[in-house]
Amino acid sequence: MKNFEADILHQVEDILNIGIALSMEKDHNRLLEMIVSEARRITNADAGTLYLRDGDFLVFKITQNETLQSFQGGSDNPINLPPVPMRLENVSSYVALRNESVNIPDVYSAEGFDFSGPKNYDKITGYRTVSMLVIPLENHEGDVIGVLQLINATDENKHPIPFSSDYEKVISSLASQAAISLTNQQLIEDIEQLFNSFVEVMAAAIDSRTPYNANHTRRVALLSGALAAVIDAEEQGCWAEVGFDETRTNQLVMSAWLHDIGKIATPLEVMNKCSRIERHLELIMQRLDYIMQKWRSEYLEKKLEMISYGNLYQEDLEALEANWAEQQLLIEQSRALIIRADNPATFVDGEIQQQLQQVAARRYVDEYGQEQPWLTEAELINLCVTKGTLTEEERKIMEDHVQVTQRMLEKIPFTNKLKDVPFFAGIHHEHLDGKGYPLGLKGDDIPLEGRILALTDVFDALTAADRPYKKALPIDQSLKILGFMVKDGELDGDLLDLFIRHRVWEMIESDQT
Ligand SMILES: [Fe+2]
Ligand SMILES: [Fe+2]
Numbered sequence: 001m002k003n004f005e006a007d008i009l010h011q012v013e014d015i016l017n018i019g020i021a022l023s024m025e026k027d028h029n030r031l032l033e034m035i036v037s038e039a040r041r042i043t044n045a046d047a048g049t050l051y052l053r054d055g056d057f058l059v060f061k062i063t064q065n066e067t068l069q070s071f072q073g074g075s076d077n078p079i080n081l082p083p084v085p086m087r088l089e090n091v092s093s094y095v096a097l098r099n100e101s102v103n104i105p106d107v108y109s110a111e112g113f114d115f116s117g118p119k120n121y122d123k124i125t126g127y128r129t130v131s132m133l134v135i136p137l138e139n140h141e142g143d144v145i146g147v148l149q150l151i152n153a154t155d156e157n158k159h160p161i162p163f164s165s166d167y168e169k170v171i172s173s174l175a176s177q178a179a180i181s182l183t184n185q186q187l188i189e190d191i192e193q194l195f196n197s198f199v200e201v202m203a204a205a206i207d208s209r210t211p212y213n214a215n216h217t218r219r220v221a222l223l224s225g226a227l228a229a230v231i232d233a234e235e236q237g238c239w240a241e242v243g244f245d246e247t248r249t250n251q252l253v254m255s256a257w258l259h260d261i262g263k264i265a266t267p268l269e270v271m272n273k274c275s276r277i278e279r280h281l282e283l284i285m286q287r288l289d290y291i292m293q294k295w296r297s298e299y300l301e302k303k304l305e306m307i308s309y310g311n312l313y314q315e316d317l318e319a320l321e322a323n324w325a326e327q328q329l330l331i332e333q334s335r336a337l338i339i340r341a342d343n344p345a346t347f348v349d350g351e352i353q354q355q356l357q358q359v360a361a362r363r364y365v366d367e368y369g370q371e372q373p374w375l376t377e378a379e380l381i382n383l384c385v386t387k388g389t390l391t392e393e394e395r396k397i398m399e400d401h402v403q404v405t406q407r408m409l410e411k412i413p414f415t416n417k418l419k420d421v422p423f424f425a426g427i428h429h430e431h432l433d434g435k436g437y438p439l440g441l442k443g444d445d446i447p448l449e450g451r452i453l454a455l456t457d458v459f460d461a462l463t464a465a466d467r468p469y470k471k472a473l474p475i476d477q478s479l480k481i482l483g484f485m486v487k488d489g490e491l492d493g494d495l496l497d498l499f500i501r502h503r504v505w506e507m508i509e510s511d512q513t
Pocket of ligand 1: 259401429
């Protein structure tokens with residue numbers, strides 16, 4: 001009796017330990033292997049097969065046969081056997097369909113099932129299938145997700161014997177724990193996949209807000225992942241000790257996918273501003289036309305007056321003509337100046353700014369009799385932007401996207417492995433010299449992930465037609481600019497060296513859409 005109790009206790013302990021081990025195993029293939037080998041160990045079974053259900057089929061996942069020394073399945077050694085259709089005459093399918101165990105002492109004398117499969121197998125291999133214990137893998141929702149088939153329980157002399165009915169309960173208990181672990185694993189994978197697809201869709205939506213660089217986020221994610229792999233493989237120099245395992249890389253790539261998500265809140269007129277005053281240019285041109293027309297009528301009226309009243313003095317007429325010529329010239333020069341200043345390629349220096357101020361200071365009387373400036377204050381501010389198209393205020397709005405990114409991401413309950421995503425994504429515009437934004441982080445305060453994102457982000461902006469008015473630069477010119485940014489203390493020079501040495505941009509070429 002004591003022995004029996006000890007046995008039971010041992011079995012319960014065994015099952016508990018296996019349950020813990022199963023729930024802790026994160027690798028899908030190892031989990032499947034563990035289910036078969038543990039069940040075989042408990043029952044002294046010589047062989048075992050694990051099937052997982054896929055619709056109307058049972059798919060072979062693991063086969064183990066001690067006598068034949070055949071171990072198949074898992075990631076390294078996939079099984080090429082065709083899936084088993086769900087028919088009641090097949091014992092494994094029966095177990096799956098009926099959700100009940102089957103214990104067969106001798107397959108060759110058993111009736112009710114079609115055992116041509118195992119018999120054929122025996123014929124080919126010289127094996128002898130005797131006993132069989134087939135157990136359904138039922139998850140917490142009562143669904144059979146797979147079948148565990150154990151073959152040939154053995155005695156101490158390794159002779160095949162029937163499976164003791166005591167084992168049915170034990171293996172059923174193991175099978176249900178295994179089913180829960182497998183279902184959990186599947187659920188986690190499903191959630192990860194769902195989240196990843198959601199992130200990709202979001203990124204595509206953000207990118208589509210600007211038609212100029214529709215693959216920006218995707219390219220930054222691919223470049224960052226490729227650069228991380230290069231760092232991880234590097235065995236020399238300052239990178240020898242730096243590793244990027246799967247978890248670290250996943251977090252970096254996720255940060256890349258989400259780095260510009262804050263652009264969802266950036267007004268389109270700022271994000272896609274393609275010249276300094278855009279449609280206002282037409283308004284100003286119409287205004288100048290109006291002024292010109294007014295001056296022209298005044299000139300013609302005066303001329304007519306002179307001629308009709310007969311007090312035509314040559315010098316008066318000449319003065320009138322000269323004034324009119326001057327007025328026309330002034331309008332034309334103003335027009336040319338404004339068109340030039342509107343062009344984003346123009347560097348609006350102090351001299352141009354002064355000329356613009358002179359134009360803006362001029363007044364005319366509109367059709368309502370109101371005195372108006374030639375250029376409004378807002379038009380003058382926009383035209384006086386030295387470089388690019390954005391005013392100081394618009395640049396700040398543009399830069400705000402990083403803080404919005406961080407604020408949005410902080411609301412997402414990332415798992416522990418992705419907990420730094422909001423921080424990494426929010427520091428992709430920081431510069432090593434502390435002059436970046438939004439935090440002005442300096443040197444070592446910027447983690448490697450932040451430096452990688454900063455580098456790949458600028459590289460992509462340079463090599464793509466990033467702004468409406470900007471052409472994509474060739475690689476060599478882009479790398480030169482990145483080199484200047486390193487010299488200016490903005491980007492990490494060691495990282496750029498590695499990026500160039502391994503030509504990381506070529507690694508992602510086949511992955512781009
Ligand atoms: Fe950004
Ligand atoms: Fe970006």
